[in-house]
Amino acid sequence: MKKAILMIQLLIFIGVLIWSGIHPIKRSIWFFESLPAVLLILVLLLTYKRFPLTSLSYWVVFIGTIIMLIGSHYTYGGVPLFHTAKKMFHLKRNHFDRFGHIFQGMIYTALIREYFIRTKFLNREKSLFLIAGLLSVSICSLYEIFEFGVGSFFDNSLQNFLGYQGDIFDPYWDIISAIIGTTIILCLGKVQNQQIKTLNPKKPTAKKSAPRLQPN
Structure with missing residues (x-):
């Protein structure tokens, strides 16, 4: 991916981050919901030179x-x-949280899948499909538990923090949404594979010349 596009993405992210912190609905919700995004971007910035990702x-x-x-x-x-x-x-x-959890599943799966392929942790497509998918959904499920714990401890209006909107089955629907996101990325596996090849082009090996016969 071109550095200019990445720079534009970063500037947009910083702009939206600043905007999001100006008079949010609730400061505690803003802090805990924006923190994972900021940490993720910081990690990608720190690892960019050593491990740039696919588009x-x-x-x-x-x-x-x-x-x-x-x-x-x-x-x-x-x-x-x-x-x-x-x-x-x-x-x-309001289904914005469903939309967000779809992308949550997409993020985890895209990063896990790419890391496994490029580090040769897994080479078999079927194993990669299963393990990357299950690991992504597991992380999303753990995040739901973490979110509930943070909301219970720090925020009096737990419903607003968790976004239940009166639906007791909201966590289950969030996980289902994450599974949808995971499935989307797994279906785009060939696209990601092709982009990985462009990041790690195979160096041409020098052809060995045939030994010359010595004259008698």
Whole structure:
């Protein structure tokens, strides 16, 4: 991926981060919901020279972290655009959090899959499909538990922090949304494989010349 595009993505991220921190709905929710996005971007910046990623991974991370910042500003249940869609289509809830969890699954799967392939941790496509998918969903499930723990300890309005919107099955739907995101990336495996090949081109090996016969 061209450095100019990455720089534009980074500048947009910084701009949205600053905007998200200006008069958010609740400061504690903004802090805990935006923190994972900031940490992820910092890790990618620190590892860029040693381990640059594919375009697919960078775009998924970029879009996913922007979604996190928007959710941290409005809360996931209060994003205006999706609230308008809720009224327009007579939906029972604001579905922005579902959208966010789809990208959560996409981020984890894209990064895990790429790391496994490039470090040759797994070479078999079937094993890669299964393990990368299961690991991604496991991380998403653990994040749900972590989110519940943080919300219970720090925030009095737990419903707003977790974005339940009155749905007791919300965590299960979040995990299902993450599974959808995981499946999308696994279906784009060939695209990611091709981009990985361009990052790690095989060096041409020098052909060995045939031994010359010595004259008698």
